[in-house]
Amino acid sequence: MQLIKISKARYRSHLRYVFIACIALLAIGSLVISQTLIAFFPNEDGSHFHWNLSGVMLTSIFIAWCLNKSRQHPFMLEVVYVWELKQALNKITRKMHNIKKSAKKGDVNALTALQFSYAGSRLLWELDDNAIVMDELAIEQLALDTLMQKYQLSIDPNNYTQSMLDAF
Template identity: 25%
Template sequence: MELKQIDKTIYKKKQRKVALILCLIFALIALGLSALLRNYFGNPEQANTMINLIGVLTGALITIGIFSRFVGRPYYDELRYAWNLKRQALKIQNHRHRWEVLLDEGDKTAAIVLAFYYKATLQIQSLEGNDFGYHDTEKREAKFLDQCQKKGLEADPHLYTIDMLLTLK
């Protein structure tokens, strides 16, 4: 995965628009299905909780299906990029303590993976408007870069590949 620069305002605008549209689609389908199911299968003298739940779950599945048909279009490039970046950062985060141990041992792959992790995390936090987390991550990245410099390791996030995560066993 390659780090890219994306416009924060465009990202936020598209994220809000997609979220709003998905919520509206879900609400209309779920409420409509629940009403139809209650009308045909419901009992006016009893609670129709299960029928409503079936309508809501079916509405969620239909909404996911609709979204999955459109998410591959170029309009969603920034959203897909941010989603994939978050997934990569979380994969590294889940084993960060192990990468840090390897870094202490002078492993150059660990330096590259952690450099990518810090840059990805900073970009995500910037896109999401998480200023507190951003500044905290900046401090941790500075300590990391200092540690790499002392060990003579190159911490270039652009050298990162997804295959590097497979080396951690």
């Protein structure tokens, strides 16, 4: 996965529209479906929980289908990229303990995964204005830079591939 610089304003604007559309679709769709089901299949007890739940579930499935179908649309470029970046970083984070141990031994794949993780995290945190943990990230990056100097390596985070994690 390549790290690309994206516009914070454009990303936030598009993400806001996607969230608002999903919330509106969920509210309207679940009400329409559940009320239709209640009209066709009324319950004498007055409890329509299962029809309401069915409406929410069917609408959620429809929203997921719509989001999946619109992944390639230019409007969704930043939103999908950030979502995929978060998934890639989560996969690294789950194996971070083993990656750090291997990095201390000079494993190039581990060092590349760490470099990608730190650069990707910095990109995400800048998009979200999350400055709280930037100092911790700078400390981790300095430790990684020290390791790369020790092993005389220069690592580009864009060389990272998910298959590098298979060894950990």
